[in-house]
Amino acid sequence: MLYSEKVMDHFTNPRNVGKLDDADGVGEVGNAKCGDIMKIYLKIDGDVITDVKFNTFGCGSAIATSSMATEMIKGKPLSEALELTNKAVVEALDGLPPQKIHCSVLAEEAVKAAIKDYFDNTGKEYDPALFKGGHSCDNCCNG
Amino acid sequence: MRIYADNAATTKISRKARDAMISVMDEVYGNPSSLHSEGQRAAEVLLKAREDIADCLGCSADEIYFTSGGSESDNTAIVSAVKYAEKRGKRHIVTTAFEHHAVLHAIKKLEAQGYEATYLDVHENGIVRPDEVEKAIREDTALVSVMYANNEIGTIQPISEIGRICNEKKILFHTDAVQAAGHVKLDVGELGVDYLALSAHKFHGPRGIGVLYAKRRATLSPLIEGGAQEKNRRAGTENLPAIAGMAAALKDAVSGIDETACRVSAMRDKLIDGLLKIPHTVLNGDKESRLPGNVNVCFEGIEGESLLLMLDMMGVAASSGSACTSGSLDPSHVLLAIGRPHEIAHGSLRLTIDDENTDEEIEKMTDIIPKVVEKLRDMSPVWDDLQKGRNKYVIQ
DSSP: OOSOHHHHHHHHSOTTBSOOTTOSEEEEEEETTTTEEEEEEEEEETTEEEEEEEEEESOHHHHHHHHHHHHHHTTOBHHHHTTOOHHHHHHHTTOOOGGGHHHHHHHHHHHHHHHHHHHHHHTOOOOGGGGTTOOTTTTSSOO | OOEEOBTTTOOOOOHHHHHHHHHHHHHOOSOTTOSSHHHHHHHHHHHHHHHHHHHHHTSOGGGEEEESSHHHHHHHHHHHHHHHHHTTTOOEEEEETTOOHHHHHHHHHHHHTTOEEEEEOOTTTTOOOHHHHHHHOOTTEEEEEOOSBOTTTOBBOOHHHHHHHHHHTTOEEEEEOTTTTTTSOOOHHHHTOSEEEEEGGGGTSOSSOEEEEEOTTSOOOOSSOSSOHHHHTSOSOOOHHHHHHHHHHHHHHHTTHHHHHHHHHHHHHHHHHHHTTSSSEEEOSOSSSBOTTEEEEEETTOOHHHHHHHHHHTTEEOBOOOHHHHTSSSOOHHHHHTTOOHHHHTTEEEEEOOTTOOHHHHHHHHHHHHHHHHHHHHTOHHHHHHHTTSSOOSOO
């Protein structure tokens, strides 16, 4: 089997699928040309993520990593969500095939992009170094 | 019950092929190169298989060479033709942009060695134009290689017309007929080909065995050096059980081939019509000039690998040209060759049916697939943007 049971579980029954019309922060990473886009919506109260939803266009592991990442940050303070790494998402899913690791990078970046959007929307000060690195997808396919 | 709709990848072995193999394994254990009775018995079985296959293709038995499969047959034909023509100063190859990788990579390798290649456009319908083949032929053209039918979108190429052009211009002509053999009638004389490749496991025969037809006047140089098997053109003790299995499978496939093709095409068309009812869906490749069992569509707004996983869970075995299913970063070169943009090519689905599928299975797939597409579209930000008018549909 290509994927672990956990990946298949999150793919088959993805947690937190959907949109939040009154989101405080929205992050979208990836592009359709490369075959995966993740969009994460955050509802934030104080400095806690009270609700999170995602929409993903992509392969099984893209959907599973989105689902797992949203589950890992729901109810958590922003400071903790910002520390979410792709490695932690992969571990929580009991691993991903090597060619699918980039999906987990996308999930980490989508969470960060949504938090940055929240900071920008509310005029909160932040250390730009937290969000450097940019999209991992820029050089991933031809054209 | 599971529905197997990936017959272009491989087929289930037929009862006749299996029985032929078991009987050879049990009873014909001699080496066809040995002089003793056991060996000569094996040589007889080998000859009979060669004659049966020659009958199916309309050629003589001494024009049939056994190989390990389609890839070896394609590579042998291309390398042989090029070596032959090089002695006459010819170093140019004409082929198409959507050949199987067994052809494309063999030609790429030759390009790296200084040969030149022209990759012909296959247009939106997935069919190469004979006049464009003719225009591409140069003084120094060594070989024309055009597949009989495409492995992803199933489009059938005008092989006999190209064959006439090549014969007039006295240029060697190779066709990769791996997807066509056993599914549509093949007569090498009518086609005018010098080389034709086929593979047993695409028509209910065993894996790891194939044929290279090489016309008498067409030279063959061995890829593997060794013994004198296959008239010194392909060394190695013959895989006799597989050869007997292949011959049985091909004979079986060829008997009643027109009736079978007719029945399978009717199921194919029903499936295509059902899938095209899904909004923003397009058929890949010409609707008429295509293999009886090939259905290939793109659904806008979703990605193929997740579609395959969901279909698999619902009991349907299919395939896709999405980058995620190939392990590479780019989607199928075939879909790009017919002009599908990357984002659309990622959402492709190939269903390849044959005479073992039933009308009931077609109905079931026509019921399941729209639901799976809808589920994936519901969670796709691409679909959301399209629906809200933030982006324009590529597929109307």
